[in-house]
Amino acid sequence: MKTKSPPxxxxxxxxxxxxxxxxxxxxxxxQSLQSIIGSSPIPAFIIGxxxxxxxxxxxxxxxxxxxxxxxxxxxxxxxxFYKTARPCMADLLVDKYHKKIPQWYPGKFIxxxxxxxxxxATDFFPELGKRGKWLRFxxxxxxxxKGSVIGAVETLEDITDAKRAEESLLKAQEELEIKVKxxxxxxxxxxxxxxxxxxxxxxxxxxxxxxxxxxNADENFTITFVSNRVKEITxxxxxxxxxxxxxxxxxxxxxxxxxxxxxLRSATKRGTYKFEYRFxxxxxxxxxxxxxxxxxxxxxxxxxxMVGAWQDITEDKKIRxxxxxxxxxxxxxxxxxxxxxxxxxxAHEINNPVSFIANNITLLEEMWNTIExxxxxxxxxxPDWSNKGIGYVEFCTNMKEVxxxxxxxxxxxxxxxxxxxxxxxxxxTLEKKPVKIEEVIQGVMIIVGAQVRKTVSHMDIYIDSNxxxxxxxxxxxxxxxxxxxxxxxxxxxxxxxxxxIITARSIERLKAILIEIEDNxxxxxxxxxxxxxxxxxxxxxDMEGTGLGLSISYGLIKEHHGIxxxxxxxxxxxxxxxxxxxxxxxxxxxxxxxxxxxxxxxYLNEIKMSFADVIDWHCSAEETCEDIIAxxxxxxxxxxxxSEVNLPSINGWELTKKIKERFPLLPVILYSSDSSSLxxxxxxSVKSDYFLKKPFSISQLQNIIREKGRQIL
Numbered sequence: 040m041k042t043k044s045p046p047x048x049x050x051x052x053x054x055x056x057x058x059x060x061x062x063x064x065x066x067x068x069x070q071s072l073q074s075i076i077g078s079s080p081i082p083a084f085i086i087g088x089x090x091x092x093x094x095x096x097x098x099x100x101x102x103x104x105x106x107x108x109x110x111x112x113x114x115x116x117x118x119x120f121y122k123t124a125r126p127c128m129a130d131l132l133v134d135k136y137h138k139k140i141p142q143w144y145p146g147k148f149i150x151x152x153x154x155x156x157x158x159x160a161t162d163f164f165p166e167l168g169k170r171g172k173w174l175r176f177x178x179x180x181x182x183x184x185k186g187s188v189i190g191a192v193e194t195l196e197d198i199t200d201a202k203r204a205e206e207s208l209l210k211a212q213e214e215l216e217i218k219v220k221x222x223x224x225x226x227x228x229x230x231x232x233x234x235x236x237x238x239x240x241x242x243x244x245x246x247x248x249x250x251x252x253x254x255n256a257d258e259n260f261t262i263t264f265v266s267n268r269v270k271e272i273t274x275x276x277x278x279x280x281x282x283x284x285x286x287x288x289x290x291x292x293x294x295x296x297x298x299x300x301x302x303l304r305s306a307t308k309r310g311t312y313k314f315e316y317r318f319x320x321x322x323x324x325x326x327x328x329x330x331x332x333x334x335x336x337x338x339x340x341x342x343x344x345m346v347g348a349w350q351d352i353t354e355d356k357k358i359r360x361x362x363x364x365x366x367x368x369x370x371x372x373x374x375x376x377x378x379x380x381x382x383x384x385x386a387h388e389i390n391n392p393v394s395f396i397a398n399n400i401t402l403l404e405e406m407w408n409t410i411e412x413x414x415x416x417x418x419x420x421x422p423d424w425s426n427k428g429i430g431y432v433e434f435c436t437n438m439k440e441v442x443x444x445x446x447x448x449x450x451x452x453x454x455x456x457x458x459x460x461x462x463x464x465x466x467x468t469l470e471k472k473p474v475k476i477e478e479v480i481q482g483v484m485i486i487v488g489a490q491v492r493k494t495v496s497h498m499d500i501y502i503d504s505n506x507x508x509x510x511x512x513x514x515x516x517x518x519x520x521x522x523x524x525x526x527x528x529x530x531x532x533x534x535x536x537x538x539x540i541i542t543a544r545s546i547e548r549l550k551a552i553l554i555e556i557e558d559n560x561x562x563x564x565x566x567x568x569x570x571x572x573x574x575x576x577x578x579x580x581d582m583e584g585t586g587l588g589l590s591i592s593y594g595l596i597k598e599h600h601g602i603x604x605x606x607x608x609x610x611x612x613x614x615x616x617x618x619x620x621x622x623x624x625x626x627x628x629x630x631x632x633x634x635x636x637x638x639x640x641x642y643l644n645e646i647k648m649s650f651a652d653v654i655d656w657h658c659s660a661e662e663t664c665e666d667i668i669a670x671x672x673x674x675x676x677x678x679x680x681x682s683e684v685n686l687p688s689i690n691g692w693e694l695t696k697k698i699k700e701r702f703p704l705l706p707v708i709l710y711s712s713d714s715s716s717l718x719x720x721x722x723x724s725v726k727s728d729y730f731l732k733k734p735f736s737i738s739q740l741q742n743i744i745r746e747k748g749r750q751i752l
Contacts (some may be wrong), residue, residue: 061359082195085181086129088188090114095311102197103167106407116193119175120164128158129191130177161198173202193638250349252280252588255342256334259284261666263344272328272351274321286570291326294569299330310334313448315352327353388458397449404442405522405557411435473508474516476543476619483521484514491528495537503544509552509619515620519592519603523556523615526589530560530613549629550621551601553675557614557704561608565748571605572751604629604752606678608704614752629676631750636682636689642733643709646681660687664694670702677705678750681740684711691716696725704746710735 076083082099086092091114095107103119110116117124129146130141137158140148144160151157157179167172178193250272252265263316267360270276273290280286291299311333317325332347396440416434440733446641480502492498499737524539531537563571572593596603600623618627634658643655654677656667667689671677680698684691695707710731711717717730729743 046069064242069432077190080442083192084116085190085192086116086133087116087190087600088133090130090133092116093190098197102172102195109400120166122166127193128176128251128443132156132158132178132180133188133191135188141435147652149193151177152181156180163202168199172197172199173528178444181379182353195552208654209421220604223480252347254287254332254345254347256345259288260300260345262287269349272320272326272349273318290319292319294566303332327349327356335512390456391453393449393452396445397453400442400445400449404446407438407442411438436598454632471510471512471623474511474513475508476506476516476554477502479513479517479520480543480554482517482543483524487524487528488522491539494528494531494533495536495539497536499539500541501543502541502627506543506545506552509599509621510623511619515595515598519595519617520554520556522589522592523617526562527556527558527613527615529560530562532561546618546675548673549618550625551627552619552621553617554617555614555675556613559612559703562609563605564615565611568605568748568751570608599623600626602629602752604750606704606708606750612704614704629752631752632674632676633679633681633744634667634671634674634677636680636686638687642683646740649741658689660684662686662688664689664697668696668697671698671702671705676750676752679706681743682709683709684709685713692725695727699725708740708743 058541060642076096080098082102083096085094086101092111102108103120116127118187147162148158151159157191159177162173163173174195174196176195180188181190184190191419250266250269253263255261261284265280267279284537302312313331315329318328319325329350329352332345336343398701503739527539536560540557546553574591593603598621600619604616633653635646636658638658640657646653649652682691691709706728708729709727712733
């Protein structure tokens with residue numbers, strides 16, 4: 040076989056070089072490398088350890104315009120990128136000239152973060168294409184199975200379009216910066232003028248007694264801005280309104296909320312609206328707010344919104360209400376005065392014939408005492424007794440009974456007349472005098488006792504002996520008690536066995552006299568209780584009720600520096616409580632409370648931490664049911680009782696029975712971790728209002744208490 044001449048273009052040793060390289064590279068199943076690179080859309084070439092091109096893929100042919108057959112087997116990989124011969128990145132890696140990379144690619148290279156020992160670089164190649172190209176290229180060595188370097192691969196990415204876009208963007212950015220600087224200068228001047236105007240307006244707004252705000256005209260009327268003055272009125276920071284879309288709605292009084300939202304939706308059609316509602320402050324109380332807002336419809340496509348102002352009108356409301364109350368009290372006073380004159384006149388007119396009757400009854404009794412012995416001696420056996428259908432003895436007995444009933448009736452009429460005169464009497468001076476509560480109650484019973492007993496089958500009056508007198512006005516306290524007693528009587532339906540209990544006792548710890556009027560009438564719902572002392576509020580409008588009785592009573596007790604409260608349960612009854620201080624200079628500080636009994640101190644502490652008005656009773660083995668009953672007697676402000684069933688020396692069911700017997704209106708909530716303890720097992724016939732299985736959530740207990748309602752004080 041003849042030896043062929045060496046090939047041109049430095050391909051003399053290609054066959055040998057290619058054979059050796061291929062043998063090493065494509066051994067052990069690596070023949071797929073050629074197929075992968077060949078079909079890759081990424082331009083790439085491979086060189087051997089001798090720097091001769093082993094592979095030049097199709098993508099690189101298209102990028103460089105140089106066919107593979109022109110360069111494979113040569114060391115002319117530089118032709119695709121440079122005018123003169125120089126090493127490519129792959130050449131430097133094959134020779135392990137890593138330190139020379141900064142020399143050939145100054146400031147253009149980085150170590151690859153993806154491939155160990157590989158390098159990446161970005162450079163502009165003016166010889167590529169008509170206008171040159173920007174390329175990002177990566178080079179990595181190829182190692183044999185033994186780890187020795189046998190070649191290198193270099194991939195290239197055409198980033199010309201991205202670079203030119205970047206350059207255009209930079210140019211545009213520079214132009215924009217110039218324009219922005221010019222515009223900024225103008226805006227700075229405008230903003231300065233605007234700030235001066237804004238500061239001026241803000242100063243005015245801060246000193247006005249209103250809260251300015253803006254809100255969306257959407258379903259939630261989300262607050263988008265509110266002035267700082269809102270904190271002075273509500274206690275909440277402005278951010279509380281803007282951060283929560285429902286915050287404003289949720290703090291409107293539940294009774295006002297639906298009506299307010301309904302009017303607001305109407306305002307989105309009409310443009311303006313003004314309305315009033317109650318808003319809950321951070322402290323939990325409610326303030327009356329006047330809300331005046333206007334719908335703004337921008338001419339552009341932007342969404343409509345509302346601007347408005349809130350004004351705290353709580354004090355105005357109080358002044359108006361107090362004015363109405365004073366007016367009605369004046370009217371009532373004139374009515375009472377006129378009624379007093381009429382009653383005095385009628386009493387005088389009645390008193391004359393009653394006095395005549397009373398005197399003649401005495402004369403009649405004397406005459407009968409004279410005639411009776413004569414009849415006994417001379418007429419007892421007269422035959423006409425049998426003809427008249429009545430016996431002598433029966434006649435004498437009836438005559439004595441009639442005379443006795445005449446005497447009782449005339450005395451009762453005298454007492455009623457005296458009571459009417461006393462009720463009609465007006466205090467001649469504003470100076471307060473010592474008033475004995477037992478005498479006030481006795482006077483009330485003379486006036487309205489007969490009326491009340493028509494529907495009440497049981498009326499019990501418990502008055503502590505030696506009650507100290509209070510400083511006040513007899514007639515005004517009498518008016519309050521009479522009004523409460525009539526209300527109690529009217530709340531009892533005819534088919535019900537009516538019961539009214541009047542109690543008067545001294546509460547030493549409060550330095551006050553306590554008067555309680557309790558009935559078993561129809562009771563009141565929570566919605567009624569919330570308005571019970573408001574002027575003109577009545578549930579008897581169809582019976583010509585004015586709604587002034589309780590509001591006037593409230594005012595009269597306030598005049599005595601006292602407190603009037605009410606606890607009511609629908610279909611069970613109501614109890615009105617009056618606290619009158621023994622010394623007007625010592626105010627009564629009292630509020631509704633929850634009494635919680637348990638032997639578990641940690642559980643008591645958890646409940647106390649969740650309720651501000653909880654009185655915790657840590658039960659010991661020495662305590663009895665009577666101790667708790669006595670405590671409730673001296674703490675009438677307790678309106679909820681909560682207890683563990685299994686106390687050390689007390690059975691929860693026995694305790695509940697005794698509480699319900701003495702305080703039928705007091706809600707009782709029992710709880711236990713033992714389910715069987717929540718069943719009565721037939722030992723005690725009594726009902727607890729609620730049962731809770733431990734552990735229970737505080738929110739569950741809060742919901743129960745909210746549902747039962749609290750005492751109004």
